[in-house]
Amino acid sequence: MILGLDMGGTQTDTVLVERGRVIRATKTPTGDDLLETLRTAIDHTLGDLDPGAITRLAFSTTMATNAIVQDQLEPAGMIVSAGPGMDPAWFSVGPSYHIVDGCLDHQGYEVKPLDRAALVNAVSRIREKQIRVLGLVGKFSVRNPLHELQMAEWVGDVFLHKALGHQVSGVLNFPRRITTTYLNAALYPLQQRFSEALVGILNEKALKAPRYLLKPDGGTVELGKSDALPARTAQSGPAASVMGALALDACKGTTLILDIGGTTTDMAVILEGVPLFNPHGIRLGPYQTLIRSLLTHSLGIGGDSEVRMGKNDQLKIGPLRKGRPMALGGPAPTPTDAMIALNLLDVGEKEAAVGAMATLGAPLGMNGKAVAQTVLTTMAESIAEAVEAFLYEINSQPVYTVHEVLKDTKIDPTSVLIMGGPAPQITPYVGDALELPCRVPPHHDVANAVGAAVARVTTSVTLQADTQRGTVIIPEADLEQDVSHRFGLDQALILGRQVLEEQARRMGAEHETLEVAVTEKQLFNMIRQGRITGQNIRLKMSIIPGLIPHWIRR
């Protein structure tokens, strides 16, 4: 039996699942103390069950996200080296940001050595501020980590933790590498405390099975392996619902996923069982990062959103949530009140819901029922509008080859899978607004927790080989090797796979789930003075999100 938990802003969903069945599902209010919430949710769910029956535990938590958006990060010092280009001072982050001289070019050749004296000076200024964690980032360090490794060596062991830019991602983007490295440094002590405390709670409850945290890319990482790169577990909630969709529905064809919650509606697209990825990296609060994530969009409309009369006598839903629905004693009318007024839902005081609708419609001379209908059609139309913008954005992604321009790769959903609490009630309205067949999976109200429970480990690597220079590099794995002139695509693929699998196993993957996808494969002849002098090979390989073998979709 597996325990899966997805912590949301107001509510924490927990499930026990076994081979395709949801054995138990609970909802616990999310409190200010996350660990206390975790403890309560686990107690609540396990009840008097034998903890020895649990074979796996997986958590999607808001720890990292909260720390970022509530500004509870540990002060982290930053040292960067850049060379010419955009002024690195523009990317200043944290309380002690320093730029030292040194430059690598886009091929990774050293143009200017690192200024050791400046580095030493920066370190002492950071230490003067009693800062315990440090981020070290060089421009083009994913092409050659030399300067970052030199920085780390010259800094020595005077910090609790040093985060290195080339390890966070192999993707080129210096400003995002800076912010991502900063977050990994600034979250380190928090994550360490959090995972220690969580381990304590689990041990105390005799829950000894392997423990995993969910990541925003729809994959998991073993709890014990999450400390070094803590930022990669932030904002995993939307990924939990996407993985829940995959667990509860085959997601054939092009499926639009809508998770309609209390305050938001999250959307995503699954293409023949594989979710679409955000091509750049997730945004965490004010920070643009290089953290891989599924492509999701969050709209500020949910079952508990405030409904009010806006301009031109048009109903306006969200983005605020004033509290619970009026039928449950809340302060403002909500779509849930509309559902109750229309007898679609039987909770709370119906009269309060009907009254809320009548008051809303009074200025227009509309009766309560008519207003309630309008609330739900307006909600569905707003969702449909956001879906259209989301799809437009996806289909406007630039492409860089003749082949991709000419082949029509337009993403056009063939059906919609709707999850979340109000899913059954709102689905007919959304179906009309989107003009697409819609369905609601079983356990739609805890699909996110199911997703967390059964998501397998994911990871990715970026390989770049330059046979003219005679090197191959996989920055995420700290791999740098000399290669001969004859090193080709086939060898690159073998090496990439080997490193990827090793990395996945280190993160806690089980052998049979290592399904490797080559997401980018490019080979360029390097032509100098009219001759082919080498080859430039670029690969992106990943273990794509999927379900652990234990789970059997029913």
Added chain:
Amino acid sequence: MIRAARKTGLIFFPAFDWAISPDHPEREERLLYTQDQVLEEGLLDIGGIVEYRVRPAGFEDIRRVHFCVPDEAAVTTESHLISAGGCLMAADAVQKGEVESAFALVRPPGHHAMRVVHGNRGFCNINIEAIMIEYLRETYGIRKVAVVDTDCHHGDGTQDIYWHDPNTLFISIHQDGRTLYPGSGFPEEDGGPNAKGTTVNIPLPPGTGEEGFLYVLDELVMPLLQAFDPEIVINSAGQDNHFNDPITNMNFSAQGYARLNARLKPDIAVLEGGYAVENALPYVNVGIIMAMAGLDISTVKEPNYDQDYRRQRPEITNYIEQLAGGLKRRFLREAAPRTSDREGEVVERSRDIYYDTDGIHERQHEKIRACSECAGALSIASTSNRGQHILAVHIPPGACKACRDTGHRWYEQGEKGPFSHVYLQDRVNRVYRQAGGQG
């Protein structure tokens, strides 16, 4: 987040799967390191820099400009159509007000492609700027356009297409044709009888540096633009004036290109040549994007700039000052009013055109009706050593009745003549016709 002072569109199409031939300089790898540099700088995350997905142009867009022999399909590949389409995207983005300016960072280039196209010249098949300009005229009713070509090679294709058009000011700044392909672009080449003075060539000596380029920009190009007062300014942003470029002899830099762009403030920039793919293009392109977006460009430079860049020599400075003085007299102070003393007459010229890439020799005989009311009816009889013998008739946008009639008469006569193909490009009535002749 950093924000651009000017909202800028970027249309990036590196054609990573297309080359002229396996070891040709116009190759898959050409914009690879530019992409690396642009991505690593994080330019696409800057608020106000918007990247667009390209779409291919259609043959109808080519027909407004070119006479393709025997037809469009024979002289273009998909990549040419996408490169031209990238320029059309740039035009749309600017004209619809989505962005203030746009940069079509696309390949293959186009500025050596002339009105009649038998094949590839100087790596170019179709003139992507001209296709964009005629699209702007057709779609958005724009009339007066200025093109400033800052590629190291004379933009002889664009010059050819706008030779007779008084509504297009074409200014080319390039390495002196006595020292570089294609060997043309001298001050005496100043436009046809109906468009004297709207073609301006500024041949700079080998070794011209930042100072020289910016000097002719301030002293000559900016005043010329002010006098002409175009509705839109286009920069053919070739990047082979760079001091790291292996096949040219100029001494320009990324910083110089960025400053030039910041002062010129083109509405649309289009990449042309430049084959120092590792040590010039990445930095020049970053400089141009930053300049267009109105960002601080003071930190733009090549990693080897401090070590390898040499300032312009004094004798070159003197030469350029003298050259600019002469050009100023010719084009600004003593600019002749545009009236033809041969009104209504047909003016003829003959010339030979060589297509270096494809090894084609073309012989043209051109007739233009001298006209002060419009750009004039134009006919070109063209013969190539590939056995083509064609007649092409162009009736310009806004042509007067006399020129329209002349054009139609020439076309009808051509149909009975000894030509393998006869073409009509009637921009007034939007009629594009092609007929097999009697030949």
